[in-house]
Amino acid sequence: xxxxxxxxxxxxxxxxxxxxxxxxxxxxxxxxxxxxxxxxxxxxxxxxxxxxxxxxxxxxxxxxxxxxxxxxxxxxxxxxxxxxxxxxxxxxxxxxxxxxxxxxxxxxxxxxxxxxxxxxxxxxxxxxxxxxxxxxxxxxxxxxxxxxxxxx
Numbered sequence: 001x002x003x004x005x006x007x008x009x010x011x012x013x014x015x016x017x018x019x020x021x022x023x024x025x026x027x028x029x030x031x032x033x034x035x036x037x038x039x040x041x042x043x044x045x046x047x048x049x050x051x052x053x054x055x056x057x058x059x060x061x062x063x064x065x066x067x068x069x070x071x072x073x074x075x076x077x078x079x080x081x082x083x084x085x086x087x088x089x090x091x092x093x094x095x096x097x098x099x100x101x102x103x104x105x106x107x108x109x110x111x112x113x114x115x116x117x118x119x120x121x122x123x124x125x126x127x128x129x130x131x132x133x134x135x136x137x138x139x140x141x142x143x144x145x146x147x148x149x150x151x152x
Contacts, residue, residue: 001071008063011056012144016137018049023130035116042123043104043111050100057093064089081147088140092133099129 026045030038064086072078078086103125110119143150 001067004063004066007059008067011059011063012137012141015053015056015060016134016141018052019130019134019137022046022049023127023134027127035120036114039107039111039116039119039123042126043108043119046104046126047108050096050104053096054100057096060089061093079148081143081150085140085143085147088136088143092136092140095129095133095136099126099133103129 022045026042030041033041068075068078068082068086072082075083103122107119107122107126110116110122
């Protein structure tokens with residue numbers, strides 16, 4: 001159980017930390033780059049990040065279900081905070097899947113074809129999705145760490 005919990009927390013930390021880095025650090029740092037360099041940087045960085053997000057999702061689902069069903073005895077034994085954490089986590093996963101298969105795909109295609117305006121639109125959609133997922137991820141971390149004390 002210790003290994004499952006450690007892997008679960010590491011995967012969540014890497015994913016939410018990556019969202020924070022992208023939104024709070026990389027976004028403002030690339031603002032002054034010309035469109036071609038900014039789009040290429042984001043397309044490359046997000047391609048790598050999306051792969052790691054996929055790994056994190058697999059680890060989170062596997063370890064989360066393992067913990068719920070082996071430690072808590074199923075969803076009936078899980079507290080409200082676990083239900084909320086799982087629901088928000090699944091929403092985050094759906095948003096990450098959408099980001100990967102829609103705007104990121106368009107961003108890479110438009111960057112390869114040097115269509116900077118279209119790539120900028122895709123990048124704007126990605127910025128919104130990353131921002132939403134960052135807020136959700138921070139909420140999940142707060143719920144996971146303190147949730148059992150919020151609802152007694």
